[in-house]
Amino acid sequence: MKELWIVGVVLLIFFTLTTVNSSHPDSDGRQTIGYKESGLKGTTISRVVSGVPNGRTTERPTSVEFAIAPIEGGTISYQKGIFVTSDSQGQYRIALPPGSYWIGPKAKAMNPTNYRPRAKVFAEKEVVVKEGVFTEVDLLEVGYAP
Numbered sequence: 001m002k003e004l005w006i007v008g009v010v011l012l013i014f015f016t017l018t019t020v021n022s023s024h025p026d027s028d029g030r031q032t033i034g035y036k037e038s039g040l041k042g043t044t045i046s047r048v049v050s051g052v053p054n055g056r057t058t059e060r061p062t063s064v065e066f067a068i069a070p071i072e073g074g075t076i077s078y079q080k081g082i083f084v085t086s087d088s089q090g091q092y093r094i095a096l097p098p099g100s101y102w103i104g105p106k107a108k109a110m111n112p113t114n115y116r117p118r119a120k121v122f123a124e125k126e127v128v129v130k131e132g133v134f135t136e137v138d139l140l141e142v143g144y145a146p
Contacts, residue, residue, distance in 0.1 A: 038095070038098055039093065039094050039134050039135075040094050040134065040137055042139060043089075043091055043138045044086040044090040045060065045139065045140050045141070046062040046064065047143070048142075048143050048144070049142065049143070049145065051145050061091075062141075063085060063087060064085070064090070064139065066084055066103060066104065066105060066122060067081045067105065067106045067108070067109030068102070069081035069101065069109055070099055071102055078110075083109070097129070098130055100126065103124065103125045103126075103127060122140075122141045123139065123142070
């Protein structure tokens with residue numbers, strides 16, 4: 001019976017230490033216990049539309065570089081944007097603090113005033129990241145074949 005009590009105490013100490021070690025510093029430097037990451041994840045898909053009448057449209061996951069910028073006070077803060085590249089299977093996952101974000105073409109984030117779409121068009125989106133959740137957002141890039 002004494003051995004079970006000792007095992008119980010050891011397990012209690014182990015789980016207590018595990019919880020304490022999963023802390024995360026807030027922006028003001030204080031520690032938050034039980035912090036859960038939030039952000040965006042999903043798949044980038046490339047669609048090629050045939051330029052021939054009754055031609056075939058193809059679609060597949062692919063690696064795409066795109067931008068994510070915070071929306072502050074209803075305005076997209078392009079200068080605070082980050083660039084993300086999905087892997088060869090089109091998968092991406094990026095940790096972000098809770099808030100509203102714009103997702104769009106890298107070229108537009110770099111120069112929003114003079115941006116002109118190119119042969120491939122990246123569909124822009126606005127999304128909300130909630131605390132402790134990875135919001136799933138699939139992204140589409142469309143190109144037109146001759």
